[in-house]
Amino acid sequence: MSGHGTPIPMTSHPCGPLTGTAEVPGDKSISHRSLILGAMAVGETRISGLLEGEDVLDTAKAMQAFGAEVTDHGGGEWTVHGVGVGGFAEPDQVIDCGNSGTGVRLIMGAMATSPIMATFTGDASLNKRPMARVTDPLALFGAQAVGRSGGRLPMTIVGASDPTPVRYEVPVPSAQVKSAVLLAGLNAPGKTVVIEKEATRDHSERMLSGFGAEITVEDTDEGRVITLTGRPELKPQVIAVPRDPSSAAFPVCAALITPGSDVLVPGIGLNPTRAGLFTTLREMGADLTYENEREEGGEPVADLRAKYSPDMKGIDVPPERAASMIDEYPVLSVVAANATGTTMMGGVKELRVKESDRIDAMARGLRANGVTVNEGDDWWSVEGLGIGKVPGGGTCESFLDHRIAMSFMVMGMGAQNPVSVDDGSPIATSFPIFEPLMALLGAKVERR
Ligand SMILES: O=C(O)C1=C[C@@H](OP(=O)(O)O)[C@@H](O)[C@H](O)C1
Numbered sequence: 001m002s003g004h005g006t007p008i009p010m011t012s013h014p015c016g017p018l019t020g021t022a023e024v025p026g027d028k029s030i031s032h033r034s035l036i037l038g039a040m041a042v043g044e045t046r047i048s049g050l051l052e053g054e055d056v057l058d059t060a061k062a063m064q065a066f067g068a069e070v071t072d073h074g075g076g077e078w079t080v081h082g083v084g085v086g087g088f089a090e091p092d093q094v095i096d097c098g099n100s101g102t103g104v105r106l107i108m109g110a111m112a113t114s115p116i117m118a119t120f121t122g123d124a125s126l127n128k129r130p131m132a133r134v135t136d137p138l139a140l141f142g143a144q145a146v147g148r149s150g151g152r153l154p155m156t157i158v159g160a161s162d163p164t165p166v167r168y169e170v171p172v173p174s175a176q177v178k179s180a181v182l183l184a185g186l187n188a189p190g191k192t193v194v195i196e197k198e199a200t201r202d203h204s205e206r207m208l209s210g211f212g213a214e215i216t217v218e219d220t221d222e223g224r225v226i227t228l229t230g231r232p233e234l235k236p237q238v239i240a241v242p243r244d245p246s247s248a249a250f251p252v253c254a255a256l257i258t259p260g261s262d263v264l265v266p267g268i269g270l271n272p273t274r275a276g277l278f279t280t281l282r283e284m285g286a287d288l289t290y291e292n293e294r295e296e297g298g299e300p301v302a303d304l305r306a307k308y309s310p311d312m313k314g315i316d317v318p319p320e321r322a323a324s325m326i327d328e329y330p331v332l333s334v335v336a337a338n339a340t341g342t343t344m345m346g347g348v349k350e351l352r353v354k355e356s357d358r359i360d361a362m363a364r365g366l367r368a369n370g371v372t373v374n375e376g377d378d379w380w381s382v383e384g385l386g387i388g389k390v391p392g393g394g395t396c397e398s399f400l401d402h403r404i405a406m407s408f409m410v411m412g413m414g415a416q417n418p419v420s421v422d423d424g425s426p427i428a429t430s431f432p433i434f435e436p437l438m439a440l441l442g443a444k445v446e447r448r
Pocket residue numbers: 028029030101102173174175176177179201326327350
């Protein structure tokens with residue numbers, strides 16, 4: 001769990017070409033869902049390629065605390081012996097979700113319609129993040145939540161003993177809220193309906209259907225209407241987790257801004273609800289191609305090839321694309337600093353409630369390294385200096401946020417002087433092999 005250990009200061013030095021193959025770990029969103037749905041199925045789910053980052057390991061521990069048998073067989077192979085929908089036991093310890101918003105919000109949803117109580121906590125970052133967005137809809141099922149002021153963790157949820165299904169329009173574009181409601185709907189008799197105005201990542205819908213739940217998705221004038229029939233018997237699955245596009249973003253963006261680079265990132269999940277960054281980079285003029293496009297485990301997958309791209313131009317990123325690249329704006333802003341002209345990023349208010357306020361965190365670090373950033377409540381823009389023109393030389397705070405730490409490490413690779421972060425320890429939450437993987441490509445990232 002990040003934020004519990006000693007800070008790890010890190011420095012990234014300007015480097016020569018990045019070359020070779022970057023085998024990034026499994027998708028974080030799909031890994032959490034594999035463990036949670038595996039725990040709610042009857043029998044044994046087998047998972048390969050699970051992300052063994054701290055966020056997902058905390059979810060694995062939580063599923064054990066709720067009564068599932070979760071076994072690590074080594075090499076990314078895991079099994080989950082599930083207890084069935086409605087079969088969760090009451091944990092006898094506080095559930096610590098570490099740094100993970102996805103973990104805590106999905107698990108709260110999954111237990112909220114069982115007659116049990118659980119108390120949740122996290123690290124200093126997670127305990128600042130808003131939970132009312134999840135506990136409000138869970139209250140409609142009959143669950144009760146008592147937490148710190150402002151709807152913060154630590155928080156106790158008393159699950160509904162006689163849950164009623166709900167119809168809920170998600171007020172913010174959030175796959176975590178949508179998924180929490182759907183997971184709660186699993187143990188409510190009848191049809192739970194979730195409506196989202198903007199499409200967010202749809203891994204929960206795909207996986208629920210894969211586990212045998214009755215779930216339909218319709219595109220209507222109101223938005224996407226998802227209807228789930230409660231109390232199914234979920235059938236255990238064999239799941240191959242695709243590699244994470246949000247992690248692939250780091251070697252891809254590093255290659256684009258580092259002279260002479262040519263990097264292959266194989267087997268990346270390209271679900272359209274996740275792939276917005278790659279579309280954006282191509283619009284900016286990045287030399288980024290999809291090779292060997294295919295489908296694996298119900299998700300579209302391709303090998304990405306990224307080459308040094310000295311002529312990228314700033315663009316206006318369409319706000320309606322935000323949900324499909326929400327975790328990638330920090331590293332996009334680093335590429336934007338290496339493009340010519342302004343990159344405008346609007347409709348991104350959600351960035352302010354992630355592991356850190358990501359607009360503020362990136363703006364501070366970019367400015368400390370010679371880049372001009374403007375910002376408003378739900379937008380920010382970066383003034384591109386052109387390729388190789390970022391002065392660097394600054395130290396950035398990572399604010400317990402893995403994506404901030406990795407973005408500044410990427411910035412150092414293409415800057416004129418080294419870039420440092422005060423604490424790279426949060427990187428282990430989502431990308432535990434970031435340092436050796438980048439070193440293998442030729443990057444010079446060191447712990448100080
Ligand atoms: O459902 C998920 O797996 C996630 C949803 C997104 O969060 P929001 O639902 O808060 O947008 C994303 O930022 C997070 O990394 C993973």
